[in-house]
Amino acid sequence: MIKFGVVVFPGSNCDHDAHHAAKDVLGQDADFIWHKDTSLEGADVIILPGGFAHGDYLRTGAIARFSPIMPAILEFARAGGPVLGICNGFQVLLEAGLLPGAMLRNRDLKFHCEQVIVRVEQNDTPFTARATAGQRLTLPVAHGEGNYYAPPDVIRELEAARRVIFRYSDARGEVTDAANPNGSVNNIAGICNEARNVVGLMPHPERACEAPLGSADGLVLFESVVTALAQRGAISA
């Protein structure tokens, strides 16, 4: 059994969804970690959940990034520990410099709360190990600032190193402008770091782990990290 650590910031609101997905749906161990703690308490995988940490004041993720828990997360990530940032958690990872780029206001200035389709681009990260490249996932998005931006040289680097992990696409897997909910460069929905153990994405896999919720496609991210850690020999599956 592996232990998911779900970090809770003041204003996180998908922390319980992530905890539920890991513990109740997947049957793994899960614990909440308060942002003022300084230890990850033996968690094998860290999830930075969605929400509005610190009210999104200043910029999304800008205040959360200085939380007392962050040094432990940076150290965990540098040691190769799997870290998943979902929506606001992705924004925190960007502000913390664990992932490159920044989020701009959605191009139509609207808060998008809807189901979208993302195409899995790469399956050599701990969170996509059980998916296949090209697989389409139906996942909800709920954000006002998910318009991923990075300077052209950074985008080239991300693409060349296959670090774009999820892309907004249509049902056939075509990456079109119409399938892009927020104006993200190259339809980018999620990326990973150079070592591929830190992944951030705007859609919410934790809210799509059971069919009655409209989709169970998000579960593959949680299953993937269990498999990845088992293969690494960190735990017995």
Add this chain to the structure above:
Amino acid sequence: MKRKMWSAMKARVFVTLKPSVFDPQGKTISDALHSLGYNGVGDVRQGKYFELELAAASAEQARTLAAEVADKVLANPVIESYRIEID
């Protein structure tokens, strides 16, 4: 009573998106102004404005402190740049 060795100085920090970064809010505002007939208004860029009260012995020291705070917290260097004025 101890005498203060510094005086409170004020810094004004203006944070804006870099010229190379598209500003959807600025664009919406400029479109609205054009539809109101303000054709003399060109591009609009929206930004943030901060007033900082600083403990500093000189304007130079105040500027250094304000710049440090802007670099670290107030602005995101990936998308934003800033300008500082000291009183």
